[in-house]
Amino acid sequence: MHKRISKSLAIFLALLLLFAVSGCAEQKTNNPTTVTTAVADNQELETTLELSGVLVPAQTVDLSSKISGQVTNLGFNVGSAVKAGDVLIQLDTEALKAQLMQAEAGLQSAEAAAQSVQNQASLAKINLDAAQKLYERTKSLYEAGAVSQSQMDDTTDKLNIAKNQSENASGPAQNQAQAAINTAQANIKNLQVQIDNATIRSPLDGIVTNQSVNVGTVVSPGVPVISIVDTSILKMKCTVTQDLLPLLSINQEMDIKIDSYPESKFKGSISSIGPIAVSTGEVFPVEISIKNNGSLTAGLSAHASMNTKVSGVVVPASSVAQNGGENCVFIIKDNIASKRVVRTGLKNDKGTQILMGVNAGESVAITNVNTLTDKMPVNAN
Structure with missing residues (x-):
């Protein structure tokens, strides 16, 4: 009997303890x-507005030849610094110079022919004047009955022939001679341009970054053969969201940090704000120009910052x-x-x-x- 009471009491106490724990847990869970x-x-x-991007050259030029020709000389190699006007590549011009001499001779011949036509025109004018005077005298004598009809007709025919010869010498013949001169001059100019184009010069101060030809290579028109980059000014290209656009303006100065030179500080200014969002989304291209002190190269990652208020x-x-x-x-x-x-x-x-x-x-x-x-x-x- 005593054992049954003890067992019942133990079960009661266990149930009471479980109820108390559950109640506490529920109360704890329900606490907000x-x-x-x-x-x-x-x-x-x-705050500080921060932008990130990559440095690129301010200007890159890929040069190609305008004519076909064989390379006879290379003025510079990859990595060389060049000035605007420096000769980068020289093509062979021997054949062009020979053609130029022939064209110049053709011009001289055309000018001589034109002079001959001019002389003929002058002679035809003298003959016309003489025929006109003879006609007028013969006409007066004919009207006075001093010459026959056949003489009058002969004089008239000579006048008409002289007129035709004068008109031809001063008109079509001279036009044809001038056309020959114009053609010869055009040939000379064309050959001079081709000879000039055989010399490829640098259009800007910069550095040679690519050269795809050697001495002896035959180049074709329009195929890039050498590249020049201007690194005196570098540009950090980045993008901004549309809500930041009102905070930016052209020529606005920004502090620049280059990852490769963490201890150095540079200055830049906004040189371009794209008016149209890029295709990747609602972001706009921005370019920040940085004067290169000689230590920076294209391809470096950079960060621009400026203090602003919104x-x-x-x-x-x-x-x-x-x-x-x-x-x-x-x-x-x-x-x-x-x-x-x-x-x-x-x-x-x-x-x-x-x-x-x-x-x-x-x-x-x-x-x-x-x-x-x-x-x-x-x-x-």
């Missing part, structure tokens, strides 16, 4: 999470959480946390600009934000 809140406010945020809705930096790759905050109202996906702008260590998703005057959680869920009860203070 305590969060501290802050009010989103319209204010000015002072105005708008600002929340404490601790209120913004990452959730599923999105920025979000939790709006606290009537002790209920409501998740809001937001689009953020600039930020500093204290505050974050909210471009979309939060209105001024709304309360946001600034503690325990990573443990909150949508529509979760909280204890706000």
Whole structure:
């Protein structure tokens, strides 16, 4: 009997203990999470705008020949510094010079022929004047009955022949002679241009970065044979989102840091802001020009920064959480946390600009934000 009572008492105590533990656990689970809140406010945020990109030459020129020809001389090699006007490549011009001499001889022949035509025109004019005078005398004698009809007809025929000869010498013959001169001059000019094109010169100060020919190589028109880059000015190419565009302007100065030279500081200025977004999305191309002191090379990664101020809705930096790759905050109202996906702008260590998703005057959680869920009860203070 005593054993049965002891066993029943033990079971009763175990059930009582289990009920107490379950009750405590349930009470603990139902306790709302305590969060501290802050009010989103319209204010000015002072921060640093940072952009990242890669340095590229300010200007790159790929040169090709305008004519076919064999390379007879190379003025510079890859890596050489060149000045504008320096001869980079010389092509063979012997055949062109021979053709030029022939064209010049053709011009002399055409000019001589034109002079002959001019002399003939002068002679034809003298003959015409003489025939005209003879005609007038013969006509007077004919009208006086001193000469016969046949003599008058013969004089008239001679006048007509003289007129035709004069007209031909001063018209078509001279035009043809001038056309021959023009053709010869055009041939000479064309050959002179080809001879000039046989010398490939640098159009700018820079460095030879590529050379695809050697002495003896036959080049074809339009095929790139040498490249020149201007590295006296380098450009940092980067992109910015559309909300940052109002903060940027042409010639705006920025501080530049080069990853390969962490201890050095450089200055740059915005030289270009693309008016059209790039194809990858709502970002716009920006170029920042940097004067090269000789230590920088194209291809280095760089970062540009400047102090700036923005105005708008600002929340404490601790209120913004990452959730599923999105920025979000939790709006606290009537002790209920409501998740809001937001689009953020600039930020500093204290505050974050909210471009979309939060209105001024709304309360946001600034503690325990990573443990909150949508529509979760909280204890706000």
